[in-house]
Amino acid sequence: MTNAELKTDPAKPAQRMRAGTLITGWMPWVIAAIVLILLPVVFQERSAITIMNQMAITVIFALAYNMLLGQGGMLSFGHAVYAGVGGFACMHIMNATEFFGSFPLPVLPIFGGLVGMGLAMIVGSFSTRNAGTVFAMISLGVGELIAACSIIIVAFFGGEEGISGDRTYAQPFFGVEFLQQIEVYYLIAAWLLISALLMYLWTRTPMGRMANAVRDNPERAEFLGYSARWVRFYSFVASGFFAGISGALFAINYEILTEENLNATSSGLILLVTFLGGVGFFFGPIIGAVVFTLVQTVLSLETDLWALYAGALFVATVMYFPGGLAGLLMMHVPAIRLGKGSLLVMPYIKTLIPAGIGILGVCGLVEMLFHLRHGSGDEMTLFWTTFDSHSVVPWLVFAAIAVVGIGIARRTAPDLKDAWNEANTPPKGAL
Amino acid sequence: MVAAALELDGLKKSFGKAEIIRGVDLSIAKGERHAIIGPNGAGKSTLFNLITGRFPQTSGHVRLHGEDLAGLAPFEINRKGLSRSFQITNIFPKMSVFENVRCSLLWSMGYKYNFWSMVGRSRELNEGADAILEQINLTGRRDLPAGVLSYAEQRALEIGITIAGGADVIMLDEPTAGMSHSETDYIVDLIRKVTEDRTLVVVEHDMGVVFGLADRISVLVYGEIIATGTPPDVRANPKVQEAYLGAALEAEH
Numbered sequence: 001m002t003n004a005e006l007k008t009d010p011a012k013p014a015q016r017m018r019a020g021t022l023i024t025g026w027m028p029w030v031i032a033a034i035v036l037i038l039l040p041v042v043f044q045e046r047s048a049i050t051i052m053n054q055m056a057i058t059v060i061f062a063l064a065y066n067m068l069l070g071q072g073g074m075l076s077f078g079h080a081v082y083a084g085v086g087g088f089a090c091m092h093i094m095n096a097t098e099f100f101g102s103f104p105l106p107v108l109p110i111f112g113g114l115v116g117m118g119l120a121m122i123v124g125s126f127s128t129r130n131a132g133t134v135f136a137m138i139s140l141g142v143g144e145l146i147a148a149c150s151i152i153i154v155a156f157f158g159g160e161e162g163i164s165g166d167r168t169y170a171q172p173f174f175g176v177e178f179l180q181q182i183e184v185y186y187l188i189a190a191w192l193l194i195s196a197l198l199m200y201l202w203t204r205t206p207m208g209r210m211a212n213a214v215r216d217n218p219e220r221a222e223f224l225g226y227s228a229r230w231v232r233f234y235s236f237v238a239s240g241f242f243a244g245i246s247g248a249l250f251a252i253n254y255e256i257l258t259e260e261n262l263n264a265t266s267s268g269l270i271l272l273v274t275f276l277g278g279v280g281f282f283f284g285p286i287i288g289a290v291v292f293t294l295v296q297t298v299l300s301l302e303t304d305l306w307a308l309y310a311g312a313l314f315v316a317t318v319m320y321f322p323g324g325l326a327g328l329l330m331m332h333v334p335a336i337r338l339g340k341g342s343l344l345v346m347p348y349i350k351t352l353i354p355a356g357i358g359i360l361g362v363c364g365l366v367e368m369l370f371h372l373r374h375g376s377g378d379e380m381t382l383f384w385t386t387f388d389s390h391s392v393v394p395w396l397v398f399a400a401i402a403v404v405g406i407g408i409a410r411r412t413a414p415d416l417k418d419a420w421n422e423a424n425t426p427p428k429g430a431l
Numbered sequence: 432m433v434a435a436a437l438e439l440d441g442l443k444k445s446f447g448k449a450e451i452i453r454g455v456d457l458s459i460a461k462g463e464r465h466a467i468i469g470p471n472g473a474g475k476s477t478l479f480n481l482i483t484g485r486f487p488q489t490s491g492h493v494r495l496h497g498e499d500l501a502g503l504a505p506f507e508i509n510r511k512g513l514s515r516s517f518q519i520t521n522i523f524p525k526m527s528v529f530e531n532v533r534c535s536l537l538w539s540m541g542y543k544y545n546f547w548s549m550v551g552r553s554r555e556l557n558e559g560a561d562a563i564l565e566q567i568n569l570t571g572r573r574d575l576p577a578g579v580l581s582y583a584e585q586r587a588l589e590i591g592i593t594i595a596g597g598a599d600v601i602m603l604d605e606p607t608a609g610m611s612h613s614e615t616d617y618i619v620d621l622i623r624k625v626t627e628d629r630t631l632v633v634v635e636h637d638m639g640v641v642f643g644l645a646d647r648i649s650v651l652v653y654g655e656i657i658a659t660g661t662p663p664d665v666r667a668n669p670k671v672q673e674a675y676l677g678a679a680l681e682a683e684h
Contacts, residue, residue, distance in 0.1 A: 204549045206542035213534045216523035222505040223483065223515055224596060225538030234544055 029197060036189040040182055049181045055293040056185075056192040057249045062274045062285035063199050064242035069271070070279030071203060072235040073215030074128070075136045078143020079243060080266035085119050085146065086112035086244025087261055088157060090251040094165030104173035106187050109248035116244020120237045128232035131218065135232075143267050150259040162258030165251070178252075188249050195242050200282055202238060211235045272310075276317050278324025287325045305370055309363070335423035343423040347416040351409050358405025364398035434497030436461045436600050436630040437482070437513075442491035444474075444481055444654075451477050453654035454491070459647075461599075464631040466645035468638075470674070474654045475634045476518055479604050482632075483515045484508045495600065510538065514598035518605045518634075520585045522592065524578030528569055531577050531588060533560040535595035560595075566625060567591040583614040587621060594625045601625075602632045607640055619644060642666075650674070 040049055061083055068074040090112045094100050127138040150157035157163070167184075168177050176183050202208045210231045213221045218228035251257055260266060269292075277288020292310065300306040321328045335341050364382055371380040371389045378388045387394045435458040444452040451474045459465045469475050480486045482493050484505045493500045500508055523531050533550065536559050542548070550556060564570045567587045572580060577588055586606060594601055606622060607615045619640050622631070635641045641648060642662045649659040650671050658668045665671055 201549065202546060204551055205546045206537045206548070206550055207544055207546035209530065209534050209550055210537065210544075212526055212530070213523050216525050217521060219485075219505075220517075220521045220523065220592070221534075223509050224535045224592070225506050225509040226544075227504065227506045230544060234546065238546070 029193070032196075033193055036193060039189075040185055046181060049185050051293060051297045053181070053185055053188050053253050054297065055290055056188045057246050057253065058270075058273060058289040058293050059286050060192055060195045060249065061243055061246035061270055062277065062289040063196055063282075064239045064246060065270045065274045066279055066282075066285045067199060067202070067211075067235055067239040067242070069274055070281075070284065071208065071215065072131075072211045072232060072239075074131050074232060074236065075139075075271075076143075076267070077136055077140035077264065077271070078146075078267045079139070079239075079270055080264075081143050081146040081262050082116040082120055082240040082243035083247035083250065084257065084262035084266070085247070086116035087247030087251040087257045088163065089115035089244075090248040091163045091165045091257050092156070094167060094169065094251070094255075095163070097169055100169050101171055103171055105167055105170035105178050105252065106173055106190070108170070108252060109191050109245045112248025112251065113241045113244040116247060117237055117241035120240020120243075124233045124236040124240070128236050129229055131215075131228075131232060140264070143262075143264060147259060147262040147264065150262055157259065157262075158257075160259065162256055162261075164256040167252050167255055184253055188253065191245060191249055195245055196286070199238075199242060203282060207231070207234055207238075272314050276314055276324055278321075278326030278328075280323050281326040281330060284324050284326030287329075291325065303367060305366065308366070335420075338423070338426055340423040343419050344416075347412065347419040350412040351416045354405045354407075354412070355409035356405070358402050358407075358409060361398050361400075361402030361405055365395070365402065368395065368398065434494070435459055436463070436496060437632065438492075438494040438497070439482070440492040440494065442478070442481060442493060443489045444477060444486065445489045451654050452481060452488075455651070455654070455656055457649060457656060457659065459630060459632060461630055462628060464626065464644055464646045465633070466641045466648045467632065467634045467651055468636075468641055468648060469651035473651045475651055476604060478651065479515065479602060479634060483513065483602065509596065509598070512598045513600045513602065514593045514596055515602040516589045516593040516604055516606060518608060520582070520589055522577045522585055522588055525576055527574050528577050528580065528588060529560055529564065529573045532563050532591055532595055533557070535592040536560055536563075539596040539598075563591050563595050567621060583610055583617065586610070586614075586618060590618070590621060590625065594629075598629075600630045600632065604634050605636060606633065607635065607637050615640060 039052055043049070043052065064083075065076070065079050068076050068079070090108050093108065093111055123138075123142050127135055127142065151159060168179055170178070178184055178187065203211075210221060210226050211234075213224070214226070214228045214231045221228050221231065247257075247261065250261065273288045273292045274285045275288070276292060277286065278284030295306060295310045295313070299309065303309075317324060323330070332341065332344070335344060360383075367382055368380070368389045375389065378390050379386055380389045437457075437459040439455050439457040442452055442455045443450065455478060467475055467478065477486070481488045482500075484500060484503055484507070487502075495508070495511055495513055498511065500511070503511075523534065526534070533556060536556055537550075540553075540556055540559070542550075542556075561570070561573075564573055567590060569580075569584060569588060569591065572584060577585065580588060590603065590606060593603065603622065607618050610618065615637060622633070623644065631644075633641075633644065635644075645662060647660060648662055648665045649656050650665060650668075651657075652674045657674060658665055658671045660668070
């Protein structure tokens with residue numbers, strides 16, 4: 001607890017909170033809106049816009065997923081189906097030319113949301129009876145079931161090729177026909193902002209609060225007059241709605257949906273993204289989606305082994321920072337509040353830079369091994385250098401980099417730990 | 432005649448062949464502070480769980496203000512005005528102390544499964560929650576996660592959560608278990624304060640607490656109530672002395 005909180009006037013808590021929401025409440029959203037508007041001005045390449053679209057869609061999906069995992073305590077292994085089915089439904093609407101031509105494209109995600117929500121209502125009616133393992137297993141089963149249907153019910157899911165459509169058949173929206181990638185970007189960005197805001201506001205409602213209560217202690221919640229099952233059900237349905245919106249945006253962006261949008265891999269991926277970002281904070285999944293999409297797109301251009309590194313990052317996060325990247329960031333808040341954040345800068349530089357170089361050395365060894373086994377020819381290019389992966393010298397160089405880098409990091413780690421403790425110690429007499 | 436706040440009628444519970452509650456009849460008047468005592472394994476907690484719908488009874492009836500509670504889920508019983516605490520501290524550990532109390536106010540303030548109003552905006556809700564924090568002396572702990580409070584504070588919070596919803600029948604399961612003397616005094620004062628004008632049913636081991644707090648006492652031994660009466664009556668009852676009190680009082684002195 002900080003001193004500021006102790007000194008506030010407890011006689012007027014309601015007023016204090018209201019003022020707090022007005023000032024600090026809206027600022028992040030205004031900043032987010034400005035950033036979303038400016039991003040394509042800064043990153044103008046087509047590929048960058050493609051990446052940002054994918055990122056925004058993943059952010060919405062991850063936030064929707066975290067309504068279950070982080071806020072409701074429900075671990076789902078099949079959440080891709082709500083996004084996927086919402087997307088497939090939108091694809092069919094796109095192909096129903098007459099109906100599709102009667103409204104502008106930005107309205108389409110609402111249909112995706114409603115379909116995702118409808119499916120969540122059906123599945124949730126029996127799956128939310130319990131949280132924990134039972135819920136997880138039902139979600140896995142239903143997910144597999146629907147993914148399997150994609151090959152069986154060809155009329156809806158289009159079999160192995162999936163189904164495709166054309167977003168430009170919609171009624172022009174103030175003259176915009178969404179032919180350009182950039183126009184689609186702004187459509188997605190607008191929906192991202194709306195969805196994220198709605199999902200955030202949801203956490204401030206009685207339902208959102210009780211979702212936390214049921215997550216923490218379902219039995220106690222029952223003795224407060226709330227049925228844990230209904231609380232879970234409503235969270236699940238709301239999550240299905242926003243997942244459906246992300247599916248619809250996927251349909252708009254890629255104009256094709258396949259079995260891949262439904263299967264367990266996609267469901268697992270969103271769990272990974274959400275956990276990587278951190279389930280404990282609202283903005284955690286946003287960080288997770290941004291980082292993961294970057295790894296998936298940018299890193300995959302550099303190396304075939306990107307999935308290995310993503311996996312290693314995930315395992316390291318789960319093991320050392322169960323709060324995810326958001327938790328890692330928020331760990332620093334107490335030190336910054338104490339005004340001692342600057343104490344950490346030098347020790348971080350001394351530890352993290354050698355550690356980073358050492359890890360790159362390890363990555364170099366891994367890449368060389370991969371090239372040795374699977375590459376064609378002797379020549380390989382790594383870190384802008386071309387060399388022969390069959391000769392001994394580069395192996396020694398990378399091994400030396402790895403050993404020295406990690407060795408230095410291990411040396412300086414105790415100093416970092418001391419600095420950390422110092423930065424988190426309140427000045428004497430303040431408590 | 433006015434219906435009793437809580438009435439048990441031939442209540443029985445068996446787990447397999449083991450009969451744990453063997454026919455309990457009990458009537459607790461409105462506004463009464465009633466304590467249930469008994470040796471370990473007498474079935475006190477089971478009785479609590481039967482009344483609050485945590486387990487279904489094998490036979491018999493539980494009536495709250497004359498209304499039969501058979502087949503109702505805990506949340507439905509709670510909505511009818513019965514609230515309970517637990518023997519093992521049962522709070523929402525990851526939520527703030529304030530949030531714990533605010534959540535326990537939501538249903539009684541009519542929010543139900545509302546997802547369109549902001550809890551931060553309701554003055555009634557926030558001031559109500561702060562008033563309860565004041566009552567249970569946890570205002571200074573308002574924004575801490577409930578899980579980091581001391582044991583006695585968590586118990587106080589649990590009582591706060593239990594009374595917050597405005598239920599008129601409050602059931603507390605060993606509220607002073609595992610507490611030091613000063614903590615016990617603190618909790619007993621708190622209980623006395625917050626249950627004013629309400630019906631209180633309390634299971635308790637500490638005889639000092641029971642005799643200080645209760646208007647009437649029931650002694651439960653092996654799933655049956657062997658005596659009910661005012662503290663002096665119960666103390667004088669030879670059956671009680673034989674079965675339980677003598678041993679307990681001896682142990683205390």
